[in-house]
Amino acid sequence: MPAPRTVLLTGAAGGLGTLMRELLPAHGYELRLLDLLPVEGEPDAITADLADKKALREAVRGVDAIIHLAGISLEASFEKILRANIEGTYNLYEAAREEGVPRVVFASSNHAVGFAPRPRGRDPLIPIDTPHRPDTFYGLSKSFGEDLAQLYWDKHGLETVSVRIGSCFPEPTSVRMLSLWMSPADGARLLHAALTAEHVGHTVVYGSSANTRLWWDLSTARALGYEPQDDSEPYAAKLIAEQGELDPANVAHAHLGGHFVSDPPIWPY
Ligand SMILES: NC(=O)c1ccc[n+]([C@@H]2O[C@H](COP(=O)([O-])OP(=O)(O)OC[C@H]3O[C@@H](n4cnc5c(N)ncnc54)[C@H](O)[C@@H]3O)[C@@H](O)[C@H]2O)c1
Numbered sequence: 333m334p335a336p337r338t339v340l341l342t343g344a345a346g347g348l349g350t351l352m353r354e355l356l357p358a359h360g361y362e363l364r365l366l367d368l369l370p371v372e373g374e375p376d377a378i379t380a381d382l383a384d385k386k387a388l389r390e391a392v393r394g395v396d397a398i399i400h401l402a403g404i405s406l407e408a409s410f411e412k413i414l415r416a417n418i419e420g421t422y423n424l425y426e427a428a429r430e431e432g433v434p435r436v437v438f439a440s441s442n443h444a445v446g447f448a449p450r451p452r453g454r455d456p457l458i459p460i461d462t463p464h465r466p467d468t469f470y471g472l473s474k475s476f477g478e479d480l481a482q483l484y485w486d487k488h489g490l491e492t493v494s495v496r497i498g499s500c501f502p503e504p505t506s507v508r509m510l511s512l513w514m515s516p517a518d519g520a521r522l523l524h525a526a527l528t529a530e531h532v533g534h535t536v537v538y539g540s541s542a543n544t545r546l547w548w549d550l551s552t553a554r555a556l557g558y559e560p561q562d563d564s565e566p567y568a569a570k571l572i573a574e575q576g577e578l579d580p581a582n583v584a585h586a587h588l589g590g591h592f593v594s595d596p597p598i599w600p601y
Contacts, residue, residue, distance in 0.1 A: 446589020
C-alpha cells in the first residue's frame, strides 16, 4: 500500500480530534475533517452525523485512509451508544468498503477490556489478546468495533488498526492515568505508524506512552514501528501526593477501566 496522504478524520471537533488536527499534518497528512458539530476555525469541515450514509459515502470518497474518532466517548444509554457508536461505525465501514478505502484506524478504548484486573507488583503486563471484558455499554461498542474491523478484514480485505487508547490528554490528571497516559505527540506517532505500517490486516494495539508504570503490553504497537518518546513519570510525585496510591480494595482501582467499572461518567447530550 502506498503511504496514505489524504486522511478523513472523524470526530475532528472532539478533544482528541483537536489535538490530532494540530499534530498530524507535520507527519505529512492532508486531513479531511468530519464531525456532528462544526469544527472551530475549519470552515471546510464536513458537518455530518454518522447516521447519514450518503454524507459518509461522500466524505470517504477518494481518501487514502480514515482515522475514526467520532462517537460517544463516555457511558450513555444503550440506545444512544447503539446509534452513534455501533450503527455509526458500521455505516462508516460500509461507506469505506463501497468506496474502496483500504485502511481505517479505529479509536478503540481500554474500556473494551476494562474489567481486566490491573497488574500489581510483578504481575505480567496485560496482553493484547486478553478477552474482551467491556466495563460499560461504551466499552461494549468498542469491542463491537474491533470485531467489525476483523470481519471487514476477513471478508472484504479492508485493513484496520484498532487502537485501545488509554488517556490522551496534554498531561495525566490522575494516578491511574500515570499508567495509561498517551501524550498527544505519542498519539500522533502511533496514528502515523498505524497509517503507514505494511500488511496490518486487523491489528489490535494498546495506545499509550512508554510509561514507567505501564500496565499493558505495547509490543503490537511497537511492531507497527511506533516508538513512544514520552513517560508520565515526571508527573507521578505530585499526583500521588495529591490523590494517594491506588487502593486495591477499591473496585475502580483494581481494574483497568478505573471508575468506568463502578461509576462511569455519563455523556452529557
Ligand atoms: N481521549 C481519550 O483519551 C480516549 C481514550 C479512549 C478512547 N477514546 C476514543 O477516541 C475517540 C475520540 O475521543 P475524544 O476524547 O476526542 O472524545 P470527544 O467526545 O471529545 O469527541 C468525540 C467527537 O465525536 C463527535 N460525534 C459524536 N457522535 C457523533 C455522530 N453520531 N456523528 C458524528 N460525530 C459524532 C462529537 O461531536 C465529538 O466531537 C472516541 O471514539 C473515544 O471513544 C479516547
